[in-house]
Amino acid sequence: MIKITYREAVRAGLREALKSDPRVFLMGEDVGRYGGAYACSRGLLEEFGPERIRDTPLSESTFVGAGIGAALGGMRPIVEVMTVNFSLLALDQIVNNAATIRHMSGGQFSIPLVVRMATGAGRQVAAQHSHSLEGWYAHIPGIKVLSPATVADAKGMLLAALSEPDPVFLFEHAFLYPMEGEMDEHAGPVDISKAAVRRPGQDVTLITFGGSLWKTLEASERLALTGIEAEVIDLRVLRPLDTATILASVRKTHRAVIVDEAWRTGSFAAEVSAQLMEGAFYDLDGPVARVCGAEVPIPYAKHLEDAALPSVEGIMRTVRALCWQS
Amino acid sequence: MTPNLTTDEIKSLILRILGEIAPEADLASIKPDISFRDQLDIDSVDFLNFAIALHEELRVEIPEADYPKLATLNGCIEYLTAQRQTSQR
Amino acid sequence: MSAGTLVAWLKKPGDSVKRGDIIAEVETDKAAIEVEIFTSGVIEKLLVQPGEKVPVGTVLAIIREEGKAVEPGRLRISPSAKQLAAELGVDPASVRGTGPDGAISRADIEAVARRARDKGLETIGEEPVRPLAPSPAPLAPAAETAAKRQARMRQAIAAAMARSKREIPHYYLSTTIDMGRAMAWLSEKNRKRPIQSRLLYGVLLIKAVAVALREVPELNAVWKGNQAVQSQAIHVGVAISLRQGGLVAPALHDTDRQSLDQLMTNFLDLVKRARAGSLRSSELSDPTITVTSLGEQGVETVFGVIYPPQVALVGFGKMMDRPWVAEGKIVPRPIMTATLSADHRVSDGHRGGLFLAAVDRLLQDPSQL
Numbered sequence A: 001m002i003k004i005t006y007r008e009a010v011r012a013g014l015r016e017a018l019k020s021d022p023r024v025f026l027m028g029e030d031v032g033r034y035g036g037a038y039a040c041s042r043g044l045l046e047e048f049g050p051e052r053i054r055d056t057p058l059s060e061s062t063f064v065g066a067g068i069g070a071a072l073g074g075m076r077p078i079v080e081v082m083t084v085n086f087s088l089l090a091l092d093q094i095v096n097n098a099a100t101i102r103h104m105s106g107g108q109f110s111i112p113l114v115v116r117m118a119t120g121a122g123r124q125v126a127a128q129h130s131h132s133l134e135g136w137y138a139h140i141p142g143i144k145v146l147s148p149a150t151v152a153d154a155k156g157m158l159l160a161a162l163s164e165p166d167p168v169f170l171f172e173h174a175f176l177y178p179m180e181g182e183m184d185e186h187a188g189p190v191d192i193s194k195a196a197v198r199r200p201g202q203d204v205t206l207i208t209f210g211g212s213l214w215k216t217l218e219a220s221e222r223l224a225l226t227g228i229e230a231e232v233i234d235l236r237v238l239r240p241l242d243t244a245t246i247l248a249s250v251r252k253t254h255r256a257v258i259v260d261e262a263w264r265t266g267s268f269a270a271e272v273s274a275q276l277m278e279g280a281f282y283d284l285d286g287p288v289a290r291v292c293g294a295e296v297p298i299p300y301a302k303h304l305e306d307a308a309l310p311s312v313e314g315i316m317r318t319v320r321a322l323c324w325q326s
Numbered sequence B: 001m002t003p004n005l006t007t008d009e010i011k012s013l014i015l016r017i018l019g020e021i022a023p024e025a026d027l028a029s030i031k032p033d034i035s036f037r038d039q040l041d042i043d044s045v046d047f048l049n050f051a052i053a054l055h056e057e058l059r060v061e062i063p064e065a066d067y068p069k070l071a072t073l074n075g076c077i078e079y080l081t082a083q084r085q086t087s088q089r
Numbered sequence C: 001m002s003a004g005t006l007v008a009w010l011k012k013p014g015d016s017v018k019r020g021d022i023i024a025e026v027e028t029d030k031a032a033i034e035v036e037i038f039t040s041g042v043i044e045k046l047l048v049q050p051g052e053k054v055p056v057g058t059v060l061a062i063i064r065e066e067g068k069a070v071e072p073g074r075l076r077i078s079p080s081a082k083q084l085a086a087e088l089g090v091d092p093a094s095v096r097g098t099g100p101d102g103a104i105s106r107a108d109i110e111a112v113a114r115r116a117r118d119k120g121l122e123t124i125g126e127e128p129v130r131p132l133a134p135s136p137a138p139l140a141p142a143a144e145t146a147a148k149r150q151a152r153m154r155q156a157i158a159a160a161m162a163r164s165k166r167e168i169p170h171y172y173l174s175t176t177i178d179m180g181r182a183m184a185w186l187s188e189k190n191r192k193r194p195i196q197s198r199l200l201y202g203v204l205l206i207k208a209v210a211v212a213l214r215e216v217p218e219l220n221a222v223w224k225g226n227q228a229v230q231s232q233a234i235h236v237g238v239a240i241s242l243r244q245g246g247l248v249a250p251a252l253h254d255t256d257r258q259s260l261d262q263l264m265t266n267f268l269d270l271v272k273r274a275r276a277g278s279l280r281s282s283e284l285s286d287p288t289i290t291v292t293s294l295g296e297q298g299v300e301t302v303f304g305v306i307y308p309p310q311v312a313l314v315g316f317g318k319m320m321d322r323p324w325v326a327e328g329k330i331v332p333r334p335i336m337t338a339t340l341s342a343d344h345r346v347s348d349g350h351r352g353g354l355f356l357a358a359v360d361r362l363l364q365d366p367s368q369l
Helices: A004-019 A042-049 A060-072 A084-098 A134-138 A153-160 A211-227 A243-253 A268-283 A301-308 A314-324 B007-021 B043-059 B064-070 B075-086 C080-089 C106-128 C139-165 C180-191 C201-215 C260-276 C281-286 C348-364
Strands: A001-004 A025-026 A053-055 A076-083 A115-118 A142-145 A168-172 A181-182 A197-201 A204-208 A230-234 A237-239 A254-262 A287-293 C001-007 C021-026 C034-036 C041-047 C054-055 C061-064 C170-178 C222-226 C227-230 C235-239 C291-294 C314-315 C318-327 C330-343
Touching: A001 A142, A004 A025, A004 A042, A004 A076, A004 A153, A004 A181, A025 A060, A025 A115, A025 C222, A042 A053, A060 A084, A076 A084, A084 A115, A084 A153, A084 A268, A115 A153, A115 B064, A134 A142, A134 A168, A134 A237, A134 A254, A134 A268, A142 A153, A142 A204, A153 A168, A153 A181, A168 C054, A197 A211, A204 A211, A204 A243, A211 A230, A211 A254, A211 C222, A230 A243, A237 A287, A243 A254, A254 A268, A268 B064, A268 C061, A268 C080, A287 A314, A314 C348, B007 B043, B007 B075, B043 B075, B043 C260, B064 B075, B064 C180, C080 C106, C170 C314, C170 C348, C180 C330, C201 C260, C201 C291, C227 C260
Parallel strands: A025 A053, A025 A076, A076 A115, A115 A168, A142 A168, A204 A230, A204 A254, A254 A287, C235 C291, C291 C314
Antiparallel strands: A001 A181, A142 A237, A197 A230, C001 C021, C001 C054, C021 C034, C041 C061, C170 C330, C222 C227, C314 C330, C318 C330
């Protein structure tokens, strides 16, 4: 086992992919000379050269479109979009081309494209760079949406994504890049079909993903001191969602709280809640609860930003209310 | 006053009360001359409840100093029989 | 237009209606209008009488969707509790819910099933002397639940104890206490008392710990976040072992302020309810320190593991006659060991020592307890 930051784990994944498959290349804004907005690709330009580490113009529609084209042409492009808000400029390419071409061509063409982007709030970058739009992407059939929360997933999901025949979108929570974790030095691809139980428990199921996983785990440890043993599920894969794992857990605990940094209305948390209603209604001993971001543009000021995001205390409060513990 | 009881009836009564206090106990295998505490999972609270139940069912006084006499099944039968005779006189 | 007068009802309660039907006539400032409905069902109730003038927006009638039974005083019960009630043969209508707005949960159903079972036992107990009867077989699903509860308790203990040993730097202090005076005082007191109100020496120990805590209040604290907060109230948790294994340590609330008689009554009640599985969750979360005694198992000294978020635990060993030196003579005395396990982040050995000394001193003058 080695200690490694999330950022280094992403870089290790990129390097391994570039080394093992000549069809793989990385492109995006500032990925080359600058080393990536979050320094994930630092040193790769020197190692692999400008043909394979390509700085692009500031035009998401263009370079995501180019990635789709390259994938159609037999390459294995990895496209980095600086943050999820900028990806909105490429939505037409993503929704109308990447997600549909296999269908529109009657299965003749596939788009083995991998898109990575930073997501989430908590770093005082204000309303235009703090979105959590994973739920929007998870709405779209034809693509796979992944949310790596651990260092092993940061590397392993990228490698696994490159073996997929269809477009895969990886959402890296920007708050996690400096986080340290342990993983096997030679860790390879990981499963990208299942959710993971990160902490077993029997009193309540906490369902979360991405940056909220660590807050949820901390809350569960503190709840354990008050006698509530929470099971924490890291969804990992938002589309297609692994409903079997969450249903099995809720059938055991009879209670569920979903923690999702995104805005409550129309959130991915709402989808998980609906899945529980459809699949585990008669196993529930209380209403499904959600801890979500406040429905405001994410504030810049630190104290306001903190107040707008799910907190450890907020998660604990919701769980205790659901378990009727005063 | 409860009617006169035979030794067997007192024994049944003791075992029934024990069974209520220690439901997991195998009453049939209790050895009459070995203390309950060595055979059953019984603590001081259980023993107090046992003595209270005997007192209430049989209407006999059981001073604290006599608790050791209630330690075994045979001890109990002997003590309770004697106490009942004393109090009925 | 802000108000209208209901002129006439064209339907009466019980009538079936369908979307588009005209059910009433209303007169407004401008004209008489017909009230058309946009849903199908059965008229449940008419809320406004002909001739009444009401503001726009007033509900005139309630239409029940067809096929749905009328449900007066509908039960608030969780879907899972409802199923469990059916499995255990509990009538949900007879259950008082403890959730928000009286909602019935699985725990409420389980409690009723348990009480029903206990009642079965009591009924046998109430009969006059009769031959030994086999104890009633517990309900099969409830037995499963007991096994499950058992496993959960083991898990909870495992988690709390592992966390305690991982995080709390324990230190241990131990002292031997001459219980001669306390036991003499107690047997004198019990001699005059009917059997039901006799005291066990355990309550003397519990009370002595509680009163001694007033002198060393830093041991009476609980961790909240990153700091240990001293508790104003002294709630001693008493460790009670359960028959199927495992243990619980519910609180005797305001231990230092209760008389010995009150403590005895409440202690017996806690033991009874702990073993019947009907403790309240607050009783389990409230203790500010824990007292445990393993003397009856023949243990001499207890080095206990502190129960987080508490910061101390007091353990008592067995009491037995031993040689003791008093006024230069060796005399037999009932001797007992008291041990303090304490969190070194919160208190130091010096203070811990003062606490044990206070316990000893208090037990030498039991009439003050």
